[in-house]
Amino acid sequence: xxxxxxxxxxxxxxxxxxxxxxxxxxxxxxxxxxxxxxxxxxxxxxxxxxxxxxxxxxxxxxxxxxxxxxxxxxxxxxxxxxxxxxxxxxxxxxxxxxxxxxxxxxxxxxxxxxxxxxxxxxxxxxxxxxxxxxxxxxxxxxxxxxxxxxxxxxxxxxxxxxxxxxxxxxxxxxxxxxxxxxxxxxxxxxxxxxxxxxxxxxxxxxxxxxxxxxxxxxxxxxxxxxxxxxxxxxxxxxxxxxxxxxxxxxxxxxxxxxxxxxxxxxxxxxxxxxxxxxxxxxxxxxxxxxxxxxxxxxxxxxxxxxxxxxxxxxxxxxxxxxxxxxxxxxxxxxxxxxxxxxxxxxxxxxxxxxxxxxxxxxxxxxxxxxxxxxxxxxxxxxxxxxxxxxxxxxxxxxxxxxxxxxxxxxxxxxxxxxxxxxxxxxxxxxxxxxxxxxxxxxxxxxxxxxxxxxxxxxxxxxxxxxxxx
Amino acid sequence: xxxxxxxxxxxxxxxxxxxxxxxxxxxxxxxxxxxxxxxxxxxxxxxxxxxxxxxxxxxxxxxxxxxxxxxxxxxxxxxxxxxxxxxxxxxxxxxxxxxxxxxxxxxxxxxxxxxxxxxxxxxxxxxxxxxxxxxxxxxxxxxxxxxxxxxxxxxxxxxxxxxxxxxxxxxxxxxxxxxxxxxxxxxxxxxxxxxxxxxxxxxxxxxxxxxxxxxxxxxxxxxxxxxxxxxxxxxxxxxxxxxxxxxxxxxxxxxxxxxxxxxxxxxxxxxxxxxxxxxxxxxxx
Numbered sequence: 001x002x003x004x005x006x007x008x009x010x011x012x013x014x015x016x017x018x019x020x021x022x023x024x025x026x027x028x029x030x031x032x033x034x035x036x037x038x039x040x041x042x043x044x045x046x047x048x049x050x051x052x053x054x055x056x057x058x059x060x061x062x063x064x065x066x067x068x069x070x071x072x073x074x075x076x077x078x079x080x081x082x083x084x085x086x087x088x089x090x091x092x093x094x095x096x097x098x099x100x101x102x103x104x105x106x107x108x109x110x111x112x113x114x115x116x117x118x119x120x121x122x123x124x125x126x127x128x129x130x131x132x133x134x135x136x137x138x139x140x141x142x143x144x145x146x147x148x149x150x151x152x153x154x155x156x157x158x159x160x161x162x163x164x165x166x167x168x169x170x171x172x173x174x175x176x177x178x179x180x181x182x183x184x185x186x187x188x189x190x191x192x193x194x195x196x197x198x199x200x201x202x203x204x205x206x207x208x209x210x211x212x213x214x215x216x217x218x219x220x221x222x223x224x225x226x227x228x229x230x231x232x233x234x235x236x237x238x239x240x241x242x243x244x245x246x247x248x249x250x251x252x253x254x255x256x257x258x259x260x261x262x263x264x265x266x267x268x269x270x271x272x273x274x275x276x277x278x279x280x281x282x283x284x285x286x287x288x289x290x291x292x293x294x295x296x297x298x299x300x301x302x303x304x305x306x307x308x309x310x311x312x313x314x315x316x317x318x319x320x321x322x323x324x325x326x327x328x329x330x331x332x333x334x335x336x337x338x339x340x341x342x343x344x345x346x347x348x349x350x351x352x353x354x355x356x357x358x359x360x361x362x363x364x365x366x367x368x369x370x371x372x373x374x375x376x377x378x379x380x381x382x383x384x385x386x387x388x389x390x391x392x393x394x395x396x397x398x399x400x401x402x403x404x405x406x407x408x409x410x411x412x413x414x415x416x417x418x419x420x421x422x423x424x425x426x427x428x429x430x431x432x433x434x435x436x437x438x439x440x441x442x443x444x445x446x447x448x449x450x451x452x453x454x455x456x457x458x459x460x461x462x463x464x465x466x467x468x469x
Numbered sequence: 470x471x472x473x474x475x476x477x478x479x480x481x482x483x484x485x486x487x488x489x490x491x492x493x494x495x496x497x498x499x500x501x502x503x504x505x506x507x508x509x510x511x512x513x514x515x516x517x518x519x520x521x522x523x524x525x526x527x528x529x530x531x532x533x534x535x536x537x538x539x540x541x542x543x544x545x546x547x548x549x550x551x552x553x554x555x556x557x558x559x560x561x562x563x564x565x566x567x568x569x570x571x572x573x574x575x576x577x578x579x580x581x582x583x584x585x586x587x588x589x590x591x592x593x594x595x596x597x598x599x600x601x602x603x604x605x606x607x608x609x610x611x612x613x614x615x616x617x618x619x620x621x622x623x624x625x626x627x628x629x630x631x632x633x634x635x636x637x638x639x640x641x642x643x644x645x646x647x648x649x650x651x652x653x654x655x656x657x658x659x660x661x662x663x664x665x666x667x668x669x670x671x672x673x674x675x676x677x678x679x680x681x682x683x684x685x686x687x688x689x690x691x692x693x694x695x696x697x698x699x700x701x702x703x704x705x706x707x708x709x710x711x712x713x714x715x716x717x718x719x720x721x722x723x724x725x726x727x728x729x730x731x732x733x734x735x736x737x738x739x740x741x742x743x744x745x746x747x748x749x750x751x752x753x754x
Contacts, residue, residue: 029706036696229602258605270689394689413671
């Protein structure tokens with residue numbers, strides 16, 4: 001198709017180039033690497049700390065702090081989409097014409113130049129020969145068309161013609177996925193909300209910015225619970241019981257767990273994180289084991305900062321509670337997180353107003369004790385503090401478009417790779433005492449497999465026609 | 470865990486044996502190339518198959534043990550288990566290709582990947598062979614679909630990489646005037662390269678899609694451009710470029726062989742590099 005060689009023409013030709021496709025795919029791959037090595041969407045201070053002031057300026061100018069939403073990355077994607085669309089517009093008409101008219105009745109001269117090719121003679125009549133050959137072809141999944149004159153019969157058989165369109169299906173699916181992503185990017189949001197047990201909220205803080213989205217309903221966290229695999233520190237389940245309230249009335253209550261989000265009015269709530277508020281109303285339950293050999297173990301409960309009597313005039317005070325204890329600089333105890341990952345309590349035992357000793361108690365290390373010959377040993381049983389749940393909240397109106405695109409892509413790839421367009425032409429000529437049969441095959445891909453398939457086809461034809469091999 | 474293959478549970482001890490079986494298979498395949506002895510070739514295939522059966526048994530045993538211990542799960546949840554599954558996938562995809570295309574010379578260039586992957590489990594840092602319970606994020610059926618499709622795809626790309634290395638060796642020798650007769654024809658190698666990618670690419674696509682579906686359920690977003698996801702896309706783009714290169718004049722043969730090798734390097738970075746290198750750079754949470 002010759003287009004004018006004006007500017008538009010040249011631009012069009014540029015975008016029909018397959019080399020451009022390869023170049024764009026490669027550039028997208030290479031530039032994507034930058035976003036995996038440089039931290040994305042961080043604070044300017046973090047960049048200055050890691051790369052220096054000059055480094056930060058370069059990152060800012062090049063948009064490397066948010067590579068996948070930068071103007072040049074989106075431009076590359078736009079070019080790829082344009083390349084895709086223009087290539088398809090350019091090549092689809094020809095493919096469609098070919099599907100409609102796949103060279104059904106070429107001349108004998110043309111056929112005799114093609115491979116694979118088989119020739120043999122049969123004794124049966126023209127009609128019978130054509131019928132039996134048609135039967136063999138149908139048995140192998142072909143659709144046949146027949147032309148019959150007095151002394152000449154012709155067959156055209158094909159299967160898998162859909163393969164010629166597979167590439168357009170696949171490419172369309174790429175566009176659909178890009179459109180789905182675009183819809184989600186423009187009309188969707190993704191952020192987090194933190195809700196303390198018993199409280200509710202309707203504000204979502206958008207990730208990567210300080211914008212707040214207000215939901216048209218309230219979300220209340222009734223309770224949060226983490227369960228561990230017995231005898232280990234590995235969490236088994238994070239579970240928030242969440243109630244949605246419209247105008248103050250509860251509408252739906254559901255457990256939100258990892259991999260089990262709550263969906264309501266197009267908005268999804270995911271269990272993302274949690275924490276323990278360890279200095280407010282928290283209650284520690286301990287088992288106290290007297291070491292004097294005669295008293296039985298007993299339970300106590302004590303608040304953070306509070307005290308509780310033990311036996312024989314001893315008193316216990318809970319000085320501090322750490323939900324996730326680690327030793328920081330200078331062996332200072334500190335919290336690594338606010339999750340109950342390594343609960344530890346610092347206790348003081350006093351008698352008659354004077355401090356006797358201090359002791360640490362660990363939930364997961366019951367055998368660790370800092371004081372020898374102490375009158376009491378302690379065992380951590382549980383901590384009921386107020387907890388808060390961190391929910392990830394997102395809305396993505398484009399997600400079903402993306403899934404549709406993915407499904408279409410899988411169909412397209414299957415049609416492209418696992419189906420081939422096979423054609424078989426048969427000419428049977430009445431030569432008086434015998435009928436002369438010419439069978440020619442053609443395939444557009446996977447030629448080795450087709451050669452084998454063609455050989456089997458010929459074998460079946462010969463058997464059906466009673467011709468020796 | 471150094472030397473864990475020698476101690477530990479029955480499944481890890483089995484893997485210790487399989488490592489040597491795969492080494493033996495590799496050596497046999499290497500010997501087959503110059504001698505082309507039919508029985509040597511058959512022995513190599515049988516040894517590889519025996520190793521694979523033992524590896525399958527090990528994975529089944531590990532699953533059974535995990536249920537007995539109380540936190541049952543399929544054996545693809547940590548680096549050790551995925552390495553074992555990776556080498557398992559390589560061997561089965563290789564054996565299927567060997568069976569379909571009746572070509573045993575590729576064995577010498579593909580079995581080493583399976584052997585190295587397993588051997589790495591005994592010396593690699595950060596490999597824990599104990600059966601571990603699943604944290605909540607991993608408790609999903611999507612895990613199984615995602616891991617299986619990704620690793621079968623990786624295995625097919627390993628085959629294409631091995632075949633491409635053979636292609637480059639032979640092409641280089643031919644350019645210098647000294648052909649290496651016992652390596653298959655360049656056209657056969659080029660064709661095998663393409664066929665392996667044709668198996669791997671849809672599998673990788675399915676792997677990325679199942680991963681996105683899982684991420685959508687677990688974290689509320691099917692695509693967050695995190696390093697693992699991004700690198701899997703980079704790998705996908707390289708092989709997409711490969712497929713388009715096949716239709717471009719002058720790009721068949723050597724250039725596509727190089728693309729296959731680059732693609733497999735991307736596979737390795739997606740699988741291991743992201744976990745071992747990028748997290749260490751403290752780039753982000």
